[in-house]
Amino acid sequence: xxxxxxxxxxxxxxxxxxxxxxxxxxxxxxxxxxxxxxxxxxxxxxxxxxxxxxxxxxxxxxxxxxxxxxxxxxxxxxxxxxxxxxxxxxxxxxxxxxxxxxxxxxxxxxxxxxxxxxxxxxxxxxxxxxxxxxxxxxxxxxxxxxxxxxxxxxxxxxxxxxxxxxxxxxxxxxxxxxxxxxxxxxxxxxxxxxxxxxxxxxxxxxxxxxxxxxxxxxxxxxxxxxxxxxxxxxxxxxxxxxxxxxxxxxxxxxxxxxxxxxxxxxxxxxxxxxxxxxxxxxxxxxxxxxxxxxxxxxxxxxxxxxxxxxxxxxxxxxxxxxxxxxxxxxxxxxxxxxxxxxxxxxxxxxxxxxxxxxxxxxxxxxxxxxxxxxxxxxxxxxxxxxxxxxxxxxxxxxxxxxxxxxxxxxxxxxxxxxxxxxxxxxxxx
Amino acid sequence: xxxxxxxxxxxxxxxxxxxxxxxxxxxxxxxxxxxxxxxxxxxxxxxxxxxxxxxxxxxxxxxxxxxxxxxxxxxxxxxxxxxxxxxxxxxxxxxxxxxxxxxxxxxxxxxxxxxxxxxxxxxxxxxxxxxxxxxxxxxxxxxxxxxxxxxxxxxxxxxxxxxxxxxxxxxxxxxxxxxxxxxxxxxxxxxxxxxxxxxxxxxxxxxxxxxxxxxxxxxxxxxxxxxxxxxxxxxxxxxxxxxxxxxxxxxxxxxxxxxx
Numbered sequence: 001x002x003x004x005x006x007x008x009x010x011x012x013x014x015x016x017x018x019x020x021x022x023x024x025x026x027x028x029x030x031x032x033x034x035x036x037x038x039x040x041x042x043x044x045x046x047x048x049x050x051x052x053x054x055x056x057x058x059x060x061x062x063x064x065x066x067x068x069x070x071x072x073x074x075x076x077x078x079x080x081x082x083x084x085x086x087x088x089x090x091x092x093x094x095x096x097x098x099x100x101x102x103x104x105x106x107x108x109x110x111x112x113x114x115x116x117x118x119x120x121x122x123x124x125x126x127x128x129x130x131x132x133x134x135x136x137x138x139x140x141x142x143x144x145x146x147x148x149x150x151x152x153x154x155x156x157x158x159x160x161x162x163x164x165x166x167x168x169x170x171x172x173x174x175x176x177x178x179x180x181x182x183x184x185x186x187x188x189x190x191x192x193x194x195x196x197x198x199x200x201x202x203x204x205x206x207x208x209x210x211x212x213x214x215x216x217x218x219x220x221x222x223x224x225x226x227x228x229x230x231x232x233x234x235x236x237x238x239x240x241x242x243x244x245x246x247x248x249x250x251x252x253x254x255x256x257x258x259x260x261x262x263x264x265x266x267x268x269x270x271x272x273x274x275x276x277x278x279x280x281x282x283x284x285x286x287x288x289x290x291x292x293x294x295x296x297x298x299x300x301x302x303x304x305x306x307x308x309x310x311x312x313x314x315x316x317x318x319x320x321x322x323x324x325x326x327x328x329x330x331x332x333x334x335x336x337x338x339x340x341x342x343x344x345x346x347x348x349x350x351x352x353x354x355x356x357x358x359x360x361x362x363x364x365x366x367x368x369x370x371x372x373x374x375x376x377x378x379x380x381x382x383x384x385x386x387x388x389x390x391x392x393x394x395x396x397x398x399x400x401x402x403x404x405x406x407x408x409x410x411x412x413x414x415x416x417x418x419x420x421x422x423x424x425x426x427x428x429x
Numbered sequence: 430x431x432x433x434x435x436x437x438x439x440x441x442x443x444x445x446x447x448x449x450x451x452x453x454x455x456x457x458x459x460x461x462x463x464x465x466x467x468x469x470x471x472x473x474x475x476x477x478x479x480x481x482x483x484x485x486x487x488x489x490x491x492x493x494x495x496x497x498x499x500x501x502x503x504x505x506x507x508x509x510x511x512x513x514x515x516x517x518x519x520x521x522x523x524x525x526x527x528x529x530x531x532x533x534x535x536x537x538x539x540x541x542x543x544x545x546x547x548x549x550x551x552x553x554x555x556x557x558x559x560x561x562x563x564x565x566x567x568x569x570x571x572x573x574x575x576x577x578x579x580x581x582x583x584x585x586x587x588x589x590x591x592x593x594x595x596x597x598x599x600x601x602x603x604x605x606x607x608x609x610x611x612x613x614x615x616x617x618x619x620x621x622x623x624x625x626x627x628x629x630x631x632x633x634x635x636x637x638x639x640x641x642x643x644x645x646x647x648x649x650x651x652x653x654x655x656x657x658x659x660x661x662x663x664x665x666x667x668x669x670x671x672x673x674x675x676x677x678x679x680x681x682x683x684x685x686x687x688x689x
Contacts, residue, residue, distance in 0.1 A: 016687065017687075072686070075527075075528045076528045077524070077525065077526070077527070077528050077686050078686050078687065079683050079684075091528070093526075093527065093528065095526045095527065096522060096523070096525075096526030096527050099522065099523045099526065099527050100446075100447070100450070100523060102450050102454045102457075104454060104457035104458055105450065105453070105454060105457065109450075112442075112446050113446045113447070113449075113450055116440075116442040116443040116445075116446040116447075117443050117446075117523065117527060117529060118527070119439065119440055119443070119529060120442060121439070121441070121442045122442045122445075125442070
């Protein structure tokens with residue numbers, strides 16, 4: 001194992017027996033042995049990757065692709081059929097929250113039980129208990145029985161324990177959706193802090209957004225193999241495009257099958273293949289940087305200055321006007337419109353949408369123009385990438401265009417850093 | 430193997446907090462709370478006394494005591510057989526989601542039952558004291574190795590049964606029946622001399638609980654030091670079954686999560 005690595009996974013495979021009719025009892029095992037047929041399903045077909053110390057990676061993929069199984073093997077609650085996993089350092093997992101909680105015991109007693117299950121000794125728990133209680137914000141209730149807690153309080157306590165178990169390697173499975181928005185933000189900040197302290201992190205999540213905020217690298221697992229690996233910025237668009245293509249193909253197949261009432265299922269299959277090929281081709285053309293259901297499509301983007309002249313270079317004090325021409329194919333009444341700004345080294349500078357800004361969606365016509373006006377973009381000199389999107393409030397995307405346009409922004413002065421912050425100096429004498 | 434022991438030792442806080450949770454949590458919410466731990470055996474003792482001293486004379490002096498000093502250790506063992514078989518499957522959520530040495534669950538189950546037995550023994554001692562039984566200090570000293578031997582034996586069986594139950598759920602119900610049969614095949618309600626002489630040796634060497642119960646009765650009821658051969662037989666069988674149990678458990682635990 002290389003010394004700079006925290007995790008090395010070498011070509012692991014895993015098969016599961018999926019029983020069609022599982023017999024567990026003596027009667028079933030002896031009398032109906034013929035019925036106990038099973039299929040062997042190959043969940044992982046040979047996955048290898050390395051994670052450096054202090055690095056954060058995200059595992060993505062659709063349900064059943066094997067990402068959670070991979071995480072379970074890293075946690076050592078399952079073992080691979082072949083291949084090997086090497087880990088360097090103390091491992092802790094945020095997979096199950098509140099394990100071992102006893103409803104009749106106090107919050108404090110439950111902290112001891114829960115933390116001990118994560119492998120902490122009594123001394124270590126005592127060192128952390130104040131932090132845990134403080135993080136959970138349950139100071140006033142900590143000596144009440146846990147059964148009197150609301151479900152939000154319960155999860156807060158559970159998360160506070162889990163996040164305070166220091167580890168060299170932290171494995172997280174889809175659990176950041178805990179508590180209210182404020183607490184979620186707190187958890188996220190804590191996670192960033194843990195990362196900055198040099199902890200290696202592996203996250204399995206459906207929320208690409210979360211992964212983009214924490215991880216340097218995404219690994220896309222598809223049908224038990226790694227399909228793509230790289231920075232989230234590059235991998236996620238291709239993943240989304242693939243998923244959108246898949247669901248289009250699926251719905252096409254369903255429509256077809258419905259229309260013909262299953263008569264020519266072969267034909268439907270053909271259709272599916274065609275559909276997925278089509279979408280893949282389409283997306284290839286756009287370098288996998290654009291995806292969505294195409295109910296609303298961005299036709300043209302024009303960037304103007306305050307005098308209405310088209311430009312691609314601006315000072316960081318100048319007004320910038322973005323005009324977005326769209327076609328509303330599905331005649332939708334309204335849509336959320338969003339924008340994100342990245343520096344060209346993929347640092348996320350800013351993001352917002354109409355829901356955040358005005359808590360409403362924009363009304364749409366059959367086709368039209370939406371104007372987005374920046375009074376100024378107070379960043380320092382550099383090249384900036386803009387993403388634009390039309391989407392539903394729940395995140396379902398009509399048209400997501402990564403790298404829709406780029407602008408060069410110049411400094412008035414020679415300041416450094418990400419932002420240009422308004423300020424003044426004063427000398428009191 | 431050494432690495433494994435070290436890892437289990439690192440999880441000692443988990444073992445102790447699971448034991449505490451079991452002991453404290455069991456009677457939580459009831460009015461008498463922890464007192465139930467003593468009330469239960471005391472009332473059992475009263476019932477046996479009533480039945481065997483007044484209703485059904487057994488022909489053994491102080492039969493209730495004769496029975497009780499064997500019954501308490503037997504109940505400990507029987508609980509480990511029947512209840513211990515579900516100690517992995519009963520914690521499904523934890524086993525499926527969190528890594529910890531799986532041995533922790535059977536170990537903490539047996540420890541918590543063991544502590545219950547010790548508390549019941551306090552009741553016995555109290556009654557013996559009130560009834561002015563003679564205590565033989567040397568014999569009482571022998572109680573320590575006997576209890577430890579029984580602990581190891583019970584842990585060995587819990588290892589075997591809890592891991593088999595994961596693969597084969599009927600095991601827990603089969604054990605319910607077998608435990609009853611086993612009780613009647615052990616010298617709990619009768620002494621060994623009631624067994625036909627030609628079977629006695631076989632009986633001693635086939636049933637690992639036989640020498641243990643004989644030792645308990647020698648110490649507490651007869652107030653004498655058990656014979657060395659009884660102690661050694663008990664120890665040898667205890668250690669053997671413990672080794673078999675742990676080996677079986679270790680072999681089977683790798684696939685627990687998939688089988689559950």
